[in-house]
Structures are given as C-alpha cells and as structure tokens.
Amino acid sequence: MDLCHPALHPRIHCDKVSADGYDVTNLVSADPRVRARGFRAEYFIKPPVNVILSFPFHIHIQRIDVDPCVGSNVSLGLQILTHSAASVENWLVDSKQSSTSASLNSALNPDTFNLVGKAFLEERRFLCFKNNRYSPRHPFVGKEFLPGALDCNVYETNLWQKSLASLNRVSHLMVRIVRTQSASIPVLRSVRVYGQPSASCNKEVISLVHQISKSLKQPPPVEPAATSVQSPPCKEEEVQDVSRNLQQESSKDNPSIPLEFLDEITLELMALPMMLPSGHSVDQSTLDKHSQSEEVWGRPPSDPFTGVPYTRNSYPVPNTALKVRIDKFLLQEGKHLTNVGRTVGRRTRSAAQASATTSQTISHSRTIQQAPSTSKALHSSAQQASQGRINMSNSASASNHAPKVSELHVNTFLCAQDPSGQSENLAKRCTEGSELEPCRKRPKVTGEQPYSGSHEEALSQSLDAALARTLGSIPTFKRRIKEPAISQVAASSLVKEDNNELHANRGVFAVTYPWQYDINSWAKWEQLLQVQLTSCTELLQPSTAAVSAPDVSQVPDAGARGEDADLYTVC
C-alpha cells in the first residue's frame, strides 16, 4: 500500500528553502491539485537537498517511486537513505503529540541515516527503487495492496539492505537530491513509498492501518486520490487531469495549453519566455509593458513579482529550455491554436484569411488588367495561382466568350458569378483590357503585399522581392532571361511549370488546400468545388468535362506542413 497517502499523515520536511507554492508538503498533500505541483527548492538552492519523510509507525519498504521532474527542472542524482528510530510517536493513534514532532524532524541528524539506494539519470525519467526481498505479511496480502505496474520508460534500480532494520523497520526516509540537470533547481514531483507496517509494530497500529487502507480502496471513483494508491500510472493520469481542469478554468479558448507555457501575468502563451530573478517566467512583451509603466513612476525596470530593480548580475534571461518546449508543443499540437504569438509553425487561420482577402483584391485587379488574348490570359491566370494566396482561380479562355469564373474563395465560395454578372464583367474587361499591359509587374506586386502574419510567407515574399531587385539591376542584354526566371521562381512555390502549354479552351484550376482545417470542412469544400466545376464546364464543353479531384484519403496528416497545390484541367 501507499504509505505516503495523506490519510496516513506522513510528515515531510526539507532542510532547504522551498519556492513559493512548491513547498515540500505538497508531496503529501491531500489536495490532488496541490500534490500535482510537487516540490521545488528556491531558485538559488544547490544540491544536496534532503527531503525527510517521517512515518507514524515503522515501515517495511517494498518500493519507492520518485518522479524527479517539475516543469523543465530535473533532479538527476538521487539517494535514498533510511533511519530507524528506536521508537516513533504514533500521531495516528495519539494526536496529542503532533505538536512536538515537527521539532524532532528538524533535529534529526543526517549522519544517522543509512544509504540504501541511489540512482543517476541521464535524462528525464521516472525512477523506481525496488526492494527484492520484500514479502507481504498478513493482513496486507492480496492484489489490492500491490502497487501498480510500471511504465516501460522507468529507470528501475534495487534497494540494498545494509542491516535488517534499514528496509524492514524504517521510521524516517530521506530522499537526497545530489545532482540536477545543468542549472536546474532541485525538484521532486512526487515520492511514493509502497510497503506495509513493519513486523515490529503492535497489533493496534497494524489493524488501524489496515482499516484505513481498506476504506481508501472501497470508493475509488469517488475519491480521486484513492486511485493513486492502486497504481502509479493512474497517478500520472490524475496529475494530467488535474492540470487539464486547471487549464480549462483558466483559459477556455485554448484549453490544451499547459499552464507553465502561459505568462503568469497576462495568461497568454509566451512567445519569448524570460526567466526573472525571482524565478518566474514571463513573456518579454509583458516585461516591456511593465518597464514602461515603471518608467511613469520614474523607476528603473524591475522584477514585477518582487519590485527589485534589475542589476548587472540579476536581470531577466531568456528561458531557452521553456522556449524549446513551447515551440515543440506548438509544432506538434498547436495547429488549432489561432490567436497565439508564435515563432514557429505554419500560418494561423486568421493569417490565412487575411492573406486570402488580400489576394482576392489583387487578383481582381489583375483580372481587369488581362488583355483578351488567350495565351496571355492563361499565362496570367497561372501566375495568379502561383502567388500562392489565391485559393482557386479559373480563367477560361476569353476569346471563346466563355463565362469567366475569376476565382473561388476558400471560405466564401462567393466568386462564382451568375451569367449576367459574367457578361458584364467580360465586357468591362474587354474595354479596359486593351489599354493595359498584361502581367509584367508581378514581382512588384509581390513586394508591395502587406505582411500577412506567417513567418514562412513573409520569408518567401522577402526572398521574392530580393530576387526581383537583384535581377532588376542586371544589364539589359539579360532581360530575356530575366522574365521567365522570375515567373518560374514565383511559380515554383506552388504550381508546376507546364501551365504555359495549356490550350486556349481550357480552364486552369489551381487549388490550394487548407490542410489546417479538419477533414469535414475539406469534404464540404470539395463538394462546393465540384459544383463550381460542373457549373462552369457545362458552359464550356459539357461533354468532355474531366475533373480530377484528389483522393480525400491522401490528405496529409496534421503534422505535414506547407501548402499543397494541384492543377486541374477541364477540357
């Protein structure tokens, strides 16, 4: 059974200062939420740190589970030491003595402890110390008293029995943190001690403990803490559940962001987490705003949590470890997070919408500019598509007087025009088209586009612009090479080059798949696409309409990033 269960009132004590909210008593707290927080020493504490558990009776240890990771902090080197006091005050039976025992804890000399186990980890892992010589005694025999099975990613090691008492008759157990990961603070997420009351305990104690453990097991679904008695993996789930609950309370709109990724002051996901001298991590933007408001009072920038001004030796530093974890989280699970600041991952939905709107206006103006020459119109439509911001563009041959579906918008699909509108549009285009040169200014258009939010996009835009500038300064005899080169570069981002070979009576569809949306919306979208295709092909040459739509099963999984584009031809 779990001897650290709060119902048994184990006492815990640490010889070093704990950080606020991460007191060592969290490890045996009855509140699962507090318990999930774990223990963290104050940020200036260095190993060794001794955490001493004292039990109300002598215990026989079967197994000790230790989770040495809290947030990004990991304790890598741990020692287990035990002490066997001649007599223990049983505060379970006699509650009067409770006041004096705290002083006993602090008076304990670490020299009286025997080393029974140690472990040095290489990475973040769960730790398990086992006593191979353990055998359960009546009345603690039975499955319900066995600790749960372990995960595969657990570092297991054995406990040594130096003397009979060192594992069989333990009154105090010390977990000593001797090493931490580089620059990490000594931490313990949880410590579980499994075993039974020692043989030397009197019957009264044994029956009491047995009663308590029985009562804990009967209503496991009612009391969440009780489930943790049965198995450590359950405890992990419980921890996750608790933190999930907390997150749901704190930020309903982004329910799955772990709390530690949120700025403590603004509760936003941190884009650039900075570690303050007080040990808190907040975003750089928060610090900037805080410094600004401090300036109003004529004060130098200071730690918002303590009010202590920064000095040459104590100032905020980038919390790179946290940043790495936030980035990893964003890349793996952040695709649904729309309105968070980020430095990695693909563009967000809002950015996609914004850029789609921009492209709509651009492509509209370009549509007007098109000369009614077939090849040029086609070329231009291919280029529109290649801008990568047009979700669908269908430019039917102008000379055939076919109605023109200028573009389809991924979100609205409103751009299919009714025949009257089309003819009007066509007429307008024909009148205006004659005086305008087609599609020569493409690189400039790219350069002028507003910043649309996504890093990738901004990068490709700036590359395009830089290339255009460079090529523009090349002497004139290279002009002939210049133009295809630019269009090729522009086209290569999305569309294959064979656009130019398309014939006069073909429509070209460049479709940009919004992979960041779920499959349902894709299916709906595809349906709409089909409708659009049929409506325009009927008007073209209904008998030979051939539309190749992609197989829905080939939709890349969520991890795949980057936009895919296909060309459809309607003959």
Place this chain on the structure above:
Amino acid sequence: MASMQKRLQKELLALQKDPPPGVRVDEASVTKSLSTWQVDMDGAPGTLFEGEKFQLLFKFGPRYPFDSPQVVFTGPNIPVHPHVYSNGHICLSILTEDWSPALSVQSVCLSIISMLSSCKEKKRPPDNNFYVRTCSKNPKKTKWWYHDDSV
C-alpha cells in the same frame, strides 16, 4: 484588451471559487461588464469593523494588469478609517505607485481588509473635508502622500 479580459476572467473564477474570508464578488455587477466589479466585504472579526459591511468598486482600465485598477469604497457604508476618505477614496500605495502586475483583485482585497483590521481608532483622515471638496473623481489622479508605513 483580450489579454485583460482573459486575466480578469481568471481572477473572477479564482475569486468565486476560493475567496478570501469575508469577500464576495457581486456577480450581477460583473455580468454587465467585466471591467467594473463590485465586491462585498465584511469587517474582519475581532477588529473595530467587526459586523460592518462594505462595498468596493473596482474599475479596470484597458492596460489592466500593467496599470492599477481604480478602487473606491461605495454604497451606504464607507468605513471610518484614517486612510479612507468619506467619498470612498482609499490612500493605499499599492493602488497607485506600488502597484505591480503580479498583484490581483484578491491581493488588493486582502490589503484593504488588513488595512481596516489594523486600525486602532475610527476617525477620518485629517484633511478629509478639504480633499473631498477638491479631489478628482478618479482616485488615481490624486498625488498621494503616503505618510503612514505602519499599515
């Protein structure tokens, strides 16, 4: 603005769930607008204000966690205290220059309760009449002179 909303929502939840003793948020006032809260407060037992009930009005500006909220006593009963003016204005340093974004509604409430609790004699501030006649509606516009560090 969004950040302020998020933060206020979190604080409201925390305050409703686990309020400090003698503090209640008037939910009706919050449902109208998240930027104005009314908080009911009881005088702490064992102090001069035991059994009295007060109301605090919090107004949050758009820069909220970085800018302190406006906090005044409101309602029929305004505590008679050397740091509370009869128009409800409170002379408390964390409400203006010692504000920190790490503070919250809860910590402000606790500070006010503690300020009231440490009172030894019920009296108005010495310059009450003059201040009430001349002051701005917004207590944050007052240049406070914090003269008593014992509270």
